[in-house]
Amino acid sequence: MQLHPGWTLADAAGLTGYLDRLGAGAVYTSPLLAAGAGSTHGYDVVDPTRVSPALGGDRARRALVARLRELGMGIVVDIVPNHMSVADAAANPWWWDVLRLGRESRYACCFDVDWSRGPILLPVLADEGDDGAAALDELTVADGCLCYGDRRFPLAPDSHAAGDDPRTVHARQHYRLVSWRRGAAELTYRRFFDVSDLAAVRVEDPAVFTAAHGEILRWARAGELDGVRVDHPDGLSDPGGYARRLRAAFGGWIVLEKILAAGESLPASWPVAGTTGYDALREVCGVFIDPDGAEPLTELAASLGVRTDVAEVERECRRHVTDRLLAAEVDRIAALLPGTGRERAREAVAALLAAFDVYRSYLPEGEEAWARAVRRARRCRPGVADTLARIDAAVRADPGGEPAHRIQQTSGMVAAKGGEDTALYRCTRFIALNEVGGAPERFGVPVAEFHARAAEREASWPAAMTTLSTHDTKRSEDVRARLAAIAELPGEFAAAARRWTQRLGLPEPALNLLAWQTLVGAWPISAARLRGYLEKAAREAKLRTSWLDPDPEFEAEVRAWPERVLIDRELSEDVAAFVARIRRPGWSNSLGQKLVQLTAPGVPDVYQGSELWDFSLVDPDNRRPVDYPQREVFLERLETGWLPPVDATGAVKMHVVRQALHLRRRRALTGYRPLPAVGAAAGHLLAFARGEGRHGDGNPVAVTVATRLPIGLAAGGGWRDTVLPLPSGPGAWTDLLTGRTLAPERTDGFTAPRAADLLDRYPVALLVRE
Known part of the structure; x- marks a missing residue:
């Protein structure tokens, strides 16, 4: 829940009954400490010693906790140790x-x-x-x-x-x-x-840590806090040391908002449950994207003048960050290098900060990441190789020293500002990939890789958070799911995008392609919402305008564009027709990725309101008020046994969410076993089994089934002879989404339902064996 003066702790308390009935195990809130006047998010803390009066103060916090305890629910709170607001x-x-x-x-x-x-x-x-x-x-x-x-x-x-x-x-x-x-x-x-x-804030100082966390830890000592989500740990001087100090003071659930590169893992020594789940987001969303769409969509982008060399663009963007946006931080690091000319030291530091292939290293454990960055910096800037060698030697000699700490904490800032906040708005070939923690150069995630990563999470970080939408995502899970369908119709979309651009294109190519994809992904959308999003996107890209140097003439053209498109009847009808082509496949993808996230290894986070279709864009669009009365109406009907259709209401998504969450309440899902389908359309079915018990190595008790690439599935003739062999054992399998029980086909309990029968009502199934 995103709390603010218009949606307070009292409002949250009033919603707990609904969330309990939905199946949630805990309420997870945005920061609760006193923030700047009128703050809509709470990350601009001004006083860490008290609960925000604008949210209702400590009395309202205690009332929320009391209500949650009555329902047997927990509370998780976002905390912001890295910074405080000094705006006022x-x-x-x-x-x-x-x-x-x-x-x-x-x-x-x-x-x-x-x-x-x-x-x-x-x-x-x-x-x-x-x-x-x-x-x-x-x-x-x-x-x-x-x-x-x-x-x-x-x-x-x-x-x-x-x-x-x-x-x-x-x-x-x-x-x-x-x-x-x-x-x-x-x-x-x-x-x-x-x-x-x-x-x-210097929380590496024990006295500062104590002062900044005193109120939060008071809640914990009173039994009024079950978990914390730590905002932006990469900005800290010593994230590992911070995690150890926090663990010593707090015995609850700790997850870090840490962005992992593909294949990267948290340092094993950190005593936390894991990340907040952007790595899982990349994998879950990626497995529903057709890799065959890469080439035609790359050709489209190139033909429209959009750059597709992601690595090179990101390098350029990072250098823009070191040279302009974070020049003060770079100069401060350069000043720590005695015996080197300031300009040469500055150039070497900038080259090193831009060279990390992860957000930051964590010496001494992250020595390999550090070494790779040094080598890449030398290749990119051979003229400062000698200075880089001195920096490398100094940091290795004293990994706990100030130069080492400042370089590492600043490299994460460079990676985030250069990648998430700049390059992702320039390389707009296929924006479903352009997400926090995403890998836009990798077109989707193969099924085998998805299974391997899920098994790894279960083995190493079983209590890590998983997510699909957050307050920081560039677009909601349902927008991404609909856009994933474009990868199955790349030719049709390419023709449409060229047609629309010729009629009413934006003058900057990257923004133009992003705008058409956004219009399709979030359709129907008001001119006001689209206008705000595109203005922000244009400034983030820093191509024709920026936050520091806005171009009023260009921005006026961008602001006028949404209304021009929407009042052009022929054009808007053409866009609507294309959306109609991918709407149902988008729903299928949405249900598939949601069920997978909710039942795969990890602790799933459901962002406010996303139990129904939610076609929100980046903050502040995704903080819009949620229509909870409508959601309660749907929940009441579901509780009577209603099996909703797959339609525009999104009630079917709530059905999936509710059944999956209540299953997690009843059964401690552990272990992970991929289940391969057999038959002509086997590649379109994603399935895995979860067990119960200490290691999850007994008979599986739950099976998740989801449809992949639904457009290609239909074009190929449907499921045809495809079957899904289920784990054998005592008891019959029942689909929680339809209520149907699958009869064993043999006396030994072997069951292999036809995919066409199993998925005839919904594109997903959640099988349990009680």
Whole structure:
């Protein structure tokens, strides 16, 4: 649940009965600590010592916990150890004290400030091309504060006397207000990515850790907290050390919002349950994508002028990040390298930060990832090979030192900003692949690889979170599922995209192709929603406009585009006709990936509202209010035995979610056994069995069955002779989705139902043997 002033802890408490009936085991909330005024997400914490009053305060939190305990449910809370909001200095008591007293503040140790560079630079001034000089004339002193517009800043003791000029008073402070444009290159405190309003917190200091986690751990000691989701651990100085310190203080479930590259795993020494599931998202969604669509969709992208060399684009984007967005962080690292010219050191650091094939290494365990990055940096920038050699030697000699820590925590920022927030908006060949933790250069996931990864998760990280939609995903699971159908009709989509582009294309190729896919994936969509999404996408791509340097003329054209498309009757009808072609295959994919996620190894996370079809796009679109009254109506009907049709209401998805979650309540699913189908259409059926018991090595008690590539299946004549041999053993198999029991075909209990019979009503089946 995404809590905010319009959907509070009291609202969450009122929904617990519905969630319990749906089958949820716990409520998982966005951050609960006091955040910036009007915060819609809670990740901009201003005071970690109290529950947000805007959410109802601690009384409302305790009431929610009490209600959950009555129902036998747990509570998991998102926590933000990496940073705090400093957008409104007066709202953050720790930051206010640091600005007032400088290094003498008791909270000076809490923030990652480079005190050697003088006063703290605050990039808040308007800049009309004069580096903020004119804005300084707008400073005033009032009520014991330095004021700029509606922003207030503290005055150091004895730094102001009656009649003093505000600019003179400003020069006496422990901070300097500077142009907003200087934040990227000259900031003197570490940020969350490139967001100057979020200052990094030094939780590697035991005293700071204790202060920042005191309220959260108080809940735990009171038995009012079952698990935590740790936001952005890669930004921490020492993620492994943080995980160990948190585990020592908290015995509950811990998952980390850690993005893993394909094939990467968490360090084995970290005492956590696993990640928040973007690795599982890539695998579950990928197995429903037809790899044969790669070549024609690549040809389409190239013909429209969209780049398809993902690796090269990402390298360029990462260098853009090191050279512009995170220049201040790069300079700070370069300054730690004595005996090397600043420019050469800076170039070497930038090359190294851009060279990681994972988000970051974790020395000493991550030595292989570190070594690969050094080798790649040398190949890309041979002119600084000697400087890279010195950096490598220094870091290896002291993996716990400041250079090692800063390079590693900054490489994750470069990877995220260069990949997720830039390259994924430039390489728009097939945006179903362009997801957080995704691998857009790999067109789908083979079935064998999916099974191998699921078995590995069960063996190594059985309590890791799995997910399909989050507040950070670029598009919801159901949008991706519909887009997956495009991979089965690449020729038809290519013809349509060329036709639409010729009629009313956007002038920037990557945004143009992304826009048509988005329109298809989220159809029907309002002009307002699409307008907001495309404006954000255009700025993230940083091709014709950006957050730092917006192009008003280009953005005006982008903002006008959605309405122009939607009022063009012939064009919109053409788009609607194509959507109609893939709507049902998209539903099939949605049900398949949802059932697989809910029953595969791991702890499944269901994002708010996604128990019905949800065609949301990236934040803030995916934080829209959820129509829970409608969902309760459907749930009441399902509880009476209603078997909903596969239609636009999405009730069938709730049916799948409810049955899978209640099964997980009744049976402790363990183990993992792939179940191959036999017959002409065997490749279109994905199935696996789960057992019960300590190792899951007894007779399987549940089988998941899902349809893959439904368009190709229909084109090939359907299931024909395909059968699914089920694990033998005592008891008959019953499909929880239809209520039908499968009669054994032989006296020894062998059952191999025909796929055409098993999946005649729904494209998925959930078989249990009680």
